[in-house]
Amino acid sequence: MSRVCELCGKGPIVVNSVIRRGKARAAGGVGRKVTGVSKTRQLPNLQSAIITKGGVGVRLRVCTKCLRNAYAA
Template sequence: MSRECDFCGKATITGNSVPRKGKSKKQGGNGEHVVRRTGRTFKPNLFKVRALVAGRRSQVKVCAKCMKAGKVVKA
């Protein structure tokens, strides 16, 4: 079962979690320094929705952005 929006194709992507240490220069410090980089995943905000697709009612996975944009006709 893929974690992907059926309308726009938005899916899980990978990136880095970048923790920083130190006081920022703006606050009077020497600047923040990167301590380490750890891989992480960014997952889409998906919902299972009963919608009309090609005139038939079926359950689809839709991201919140598509729902707000009105791309989905709920059944």
């Protein structure tokens, strides 16, 4: 089962997870140092919802943004 919104097509994105150590210069330290960068996936917030299409209820996996827009209309 794919993690993609069935209305807008929003899917997972790849982002960098940056690990830092040290104390910030503004707080009296020598500055923050990057000690590691690893790639992580951010998944969309998908919910199962029953949406009426043409008078028939259809169960779809939609993101919360589409869920708000579908029930607002």
